[in-house]
Amino acid sequence: xxxxxxxPKCGSTEVAVTAEQMFMANTGEHYCHSVKTQDHNAKACxxxxxxxxxxxxxxxxxxxxxxxx
Ligand SMILES: [Zn+2]
Numbered sequence: 001x002x003x004x005x006x007x008p009k010c011g012s013t014e015v016a017v018t019a020e021q022m023f024m025a026n027t028g029e030h031y032c033h034s035v036k037t038q039d040h041n042a043k044a045c046x047x048x049x050x051x052x053x054x055x056x057x058x059x060x061x062x063x064x065x066x067x068x069x
Contacts, residue, residue: 005058007046017055018043 007015019042020035035042040056 002063003060004063005055006061007049007051008053008057008059009051010046010049011059012046012048014047015058016045016047018045 004013005015006013017037018035019033019037022031022034023029024031038055040054042055043052044055044058045052
């Protein structure tokens with residue numbers, strides 16, 4: 001059994017999360033990963049219904065992995 005994240009509005013699995021990185025304005029040097037895709041406060045959106053929110057709002061459903069019994 002695995003889990004999938006789904007849109008809280010339409011239930012679609014076509015959801016995307018956003019990572020944010022910071023760079024030094026003057027040198028372009030990488031500063032830090034301020035938000036990672038697995039963070040609860042990563043921005044999330046649904047590609048099907050255009051819902052937008054945060055990763056923590058996504059619903060988790062369990063799914064059976066094909067072939068595993
Ligand atoms: Zn949706």
